[in-house]
Amino acid sequence: MPRNSRCAAILGCIALTATLAGCSSLTPSSAGGDGDLVLRVQGMPPATDKPGVALFKKQVADFEKANPGIKVKGSTTVFDPLTFSAKLSGGNVEDVIKVPLTEPQRLIQQKQVQPITGQLKEWKHFKEFNPQVLQPLTDSAGDVYGVPQNPYAQGLVYNRELFEKAGLDPDRPPTTWAEVRTAAKRISDSTGKAGFVHESKDNQGGWQLTMLSYAFGGELEKEQGGTYTATLTGEPTKKGLRLLKDMRWKDDSLGKTLLNNQNDVIKQFAAGQVGMFMGSPGTYRLAKMQFGMENTDAFGVAPMPQSGGDATLTGGDIYMVPKSADKKHAAAAVEWLTFAYAKPQYSTDIAAEQAKALSADPKSAVGVPTLPVFDKKRQTEIDAAVKPYVNVKLQNFKPYIDGLSTLKLKPEPPYQAQKLYTVLDPVVQAVLTKRDADIDSLLASAEKDVNAKLAADQK
Numbered sequence: 001m002p003r004n005s006r007c008a009a010i011l012g013c014i015a016l017t018a019t020l021a022g023c024s025s026l027t028p029s030s031a032g033g034d035g036d037l038v039l040r041v042q043g044m045p046p047a048t049d050k051p052g053v054a055l056f057k058k059q060v061a062d063f064e065k066a067n068p069g070i071k072v073k074g075s076t077t078v079f080d081p082l083t084f085s086a087k088l089s090g091g092n093v094e095d096v097i098k099v100p101l102t103e104p105q106r107l108i109q110q111k112q113v114q115p116i117t118g119q120l121k122e123w124k125h126f127k128e129f130n131p132q133v134l135q136p137l138t139d140s141a142g143d144v145y146g147v148p149q150n151p152y153a154q155g156l157v158y159n160r161e162l163f164e165k166a167g168l169d170p171d172r173p174p175t176t177w178a179e180v181r182t183a184a185k186r187i188s189d190s191t192g193k194a195g196f197v198h199e200s201k202d203n204q205g206g207w208q209l210t211m212l213s214y215a216f217g218g219e220l221e222k223e224q225g226g227t228y229t230a231t232l233t234g235e236p237t238k239k240g241l242r243l244l245k246d247m248r249w250k251d252d253s254l255g256k257t258l259l260n261n262q263n264d265v266i267k268q269f270a271a272g273q274v275g276m277f278m279g280s281p282g283t284y285r286l287a288k289m290q291f292g293m294e295n296t297d298a299f300g301v302a303p304m305p306q307s308g309g310d311a312t313l314t315g316g317d318i319y320m321v322p323k324s325a326d327k328k329h330a331a332a333a334v335e336w337l338t339f340a341y342a343k344p345q346y347s348t349d350i351a352a353e354q355a356k357a358l359s360a361d362p363k364s365a366v367g368v369p370t371l372p373v374f375d376k377k378r379q380t381e382i383d384a385a386v387k388p389y390v391n392v393k394l395q396n397f398k399p400y401i402d403g404l405s406t407l408k409l410k411p412e413p414p415y416q417a418q419k420l421y422t423v424l425d426p427v428v429q430a431v432l433t434k435r436d437a438d439i440d441s442l443l444a445s446a447e448k449d450v451n452a453k454l455a456a457d458q459k
Contacts, residue, residue, distance in 0.1 A: 036071045039332045040094035043319065043340075044074035063339050070332050079103075081416065088112050091324035095333045101151075101315045101411040104137050108145050110226060114321045115143035119334040125346055128374045136411045137318060147337040149345070151316035151371040153409055154211050154304055155400050156180070157279040159272065161298040166190040166275075173302035173399055177215065177243055180276065180305050184253040187275035194255025195275045197268065198244055198428065202261040205428035206421030207412070210313060211278050212240030214410050217309040220420060221413040227458055228415035230450035232424070233443045236309065241439045245431050258432040267291045272298070281397055285365045296365075300396045303403035314371065314409035345373045348385035355389035367392045369401055371409075416457055423450050 060072045075094050084103075087093050089112070099107070107113045120126055137146040160170035166186040174180040184195025199208045210220055218236025221228050248254045255274070257264070266286050268274045270293035281301050287293040304312035319341055321333045344350050358364045367390030372379040413420055423446045430437045 036069050037328055037332055038071050038073055039096070039329060039336060040073050040075055041096035041333070041336060041340075042075050042077050042094050042098040043096070044076050046076060059340065063336065066339070067332070067335055070335070072336065081418065088322060088324075091322075093322050093324060095321065095325045095329045096336060097320050097322055099318050099320060101136055101148075101318055102414055102417050104146055104318055104320065105411070106223075106228070106414040107320065108139050109223065112323050113145050114323055114325065114330055115139070115145055116147075116321055116330075116334045116337070117142070117144045119331060120144060120147075120338065120342075123338050123342060125342075125374070125378075128346070128378050130372050130374055132314075132405070132409045133371065133373055135409065136314065137320075146318040146320040147341045148373060149317045149319065149341050151314060151373060152280045152282060153314045153371045153404060153407070154278055154280055154312050155404070156276055156302045156305055157269065157283055158276045158300045158302065159269065159274065159298050160300040160396065161272065161295060162187050162191055162193055162275045163300075170300055171399070173300060174276075174305050175302070175403070177212075177240075177305050177307045181243065181247055181251065181253075184247060184275060185251040188251070188253040188255075191275075193273050193275055194257075194268070195251075195253035196247060197255055197257075197260060197265050197274050197277045198432070199260050199262055199265055199277075200428045200432055201259050201425055203418055203421035203425060204261050206424030208278055209237065209240060209424050209428055210412060210417075210421075211304065212243070213237040213309075214311045214313055215304055215309045216240050216307045217311075221415060223414070228454055230420060230447050230454060232420075232447040232450065233440070237443060238439055239307070241427070241431050241443070244428070245437065245439065248432050249435050254432065259429060269293075278304070281369050281400060284368050284392065288365055289363055297393050297396070299393075300399070302399040303407055306407070310406070311408040311410045312404075314411055316371075346378065348381055351382045352385040352389070355386040359389035359391060362391075365392050366390050367394060369394075369397045371404070416454060419453050419457075420450050423453075 060074075063072060064070060077094065079099050084099075088097075088107075104113070133148050133151050134144055137148065138144050156173060158170070158173055163170040163173075163183070166183070167190065168183055168186060174183050180196060187193060187195035199205055213220055213234070213236050216236035216239045218234045218240075219231055220237065222231050244254075248258075257268070260268075262279075265274065265277050266279070266283055269277060270287040270291035272295070279301075284296070284299050284301075287299060288296050293299065319337050321330050321337075325333055355366050358366045367386055427442045427446050430442055431439065
């Protein structure tokens with residue numbers, strides 16, 4: 001997941017949980033100096049984050065008061081795809097680990113994490129979790145293996161003002177990719193702006209091609225017998241690239257700047273130069289706060305358009321309990337997950353407190369929708385608590401909110417996604433810059449390259 005998307009998703013979360021700060025050693029230890037059980041948890045910000053340190057101290061004090069006999073130690077360890085698997089296999093990880101949404105299904109299948117369903121169900125609000133959010137963290141038997149934080153789902157961001165200038169209804173954004181193509185051409189022909197922009201560099205071309213493939217019903221990786229292979233030559237992925245090729249060379253609706261990363265696209269969008277791009281509601285904050293979008297009322301977002309897939313890419317941070325944690329530490333870990341992540345995201349009081357603090361800054365954006373962690377009823381209550389402080393035009397997010405529940409949420413490819421994206425970037429770039437680009441041969445070559453890399457990693 002690109003860094004800026006992660007920032008957008010985190011900034012988009014109103015009920016932010018307290019983060020951790022402190023120091024931790026991975027030397028096996030069952031108890032503190034007074035016989036207390038020591039619980040080592042990932043998720044801690046660096047020491048330079050002084051507010052995080054203060055929040056950590058308060059949260060830990062509250063947790064330890066509610067759970068006598070448990071002492072929490074935070075860790076600054078962050079997910080590193082190059083070293084994570086080896087550390088996990090060797091048991092050299094904390095009792096609570098934090099991973100991106102690319103990882104849970106692989107970890108579940110390889111039995112490297114523990115199910116937490118039984119203990120999590122003891123929390124009286126467990127049944128109110130949004131099933132869409134828990135699905136990527138659940139095995140085939142229905143056991144849940146983690147607690148999400150800051151989940152997001154990709155959609156279609158569009159400029160309502162350019163829609164109106166092109167004679168399009170901004171309250172009825174495209175729902176299919178055929179409609180996106182039509183709208184992009186009308187915007188380009190009517191306004192001279194880029195009708196649609198697809199990111200194409202810094203691994204983001206492959207990332208967005210994954211979104212397209214999902215929308216067309218495709219997959220980019222498969223798992224068999226515990227081994228992962230790339231499946232880049234499927235027809236859905238080819239259809240996505242053919243769409244881009246037609247929009248570029250037949251319609252001329254993708255603009256003149258074809259090699260873009262997410263920052264480039266959002267900056268152009270904020271300046272009114274882009275009609276549509278794939279992004280989450282959280283990109284509103286980047287457009288307004290980082291790139292100075294003046295006419296923020298022109299920001300609109302819809303669910304991801306579809307062409308047979310009925311799915312969209314989702315992401316976020318997931319907290320899990322590794323297999324290496326013994327029974328006592330695993331039980332304490334679930335207590336921590338519930339206390340530190342589930343309960344704060346459920347709290348209307350925390351949502352209101354955070355919203356009030358943010359609203360004090362006129363440059364802030366309060367009320368931008370996120371992927372609900374809990375059911376519609378609870379989300380309505382959270383929205384009501386935040387409402388007095390909202391400073392965005394919620395009507396412009398309504399298409400996204402109304403349509404998201406109809407889509408399956410699919411995480412990024414589960415094994416070495418960034419390596420896959422690195423190989424796919426040149427494929428996307430070739431389609432956008434070479435009229436005679438051969439999609440079939442480009443994907444066949446990319447699939448061979450990726451599978452060689454994956455095979456080497458899985459020896």
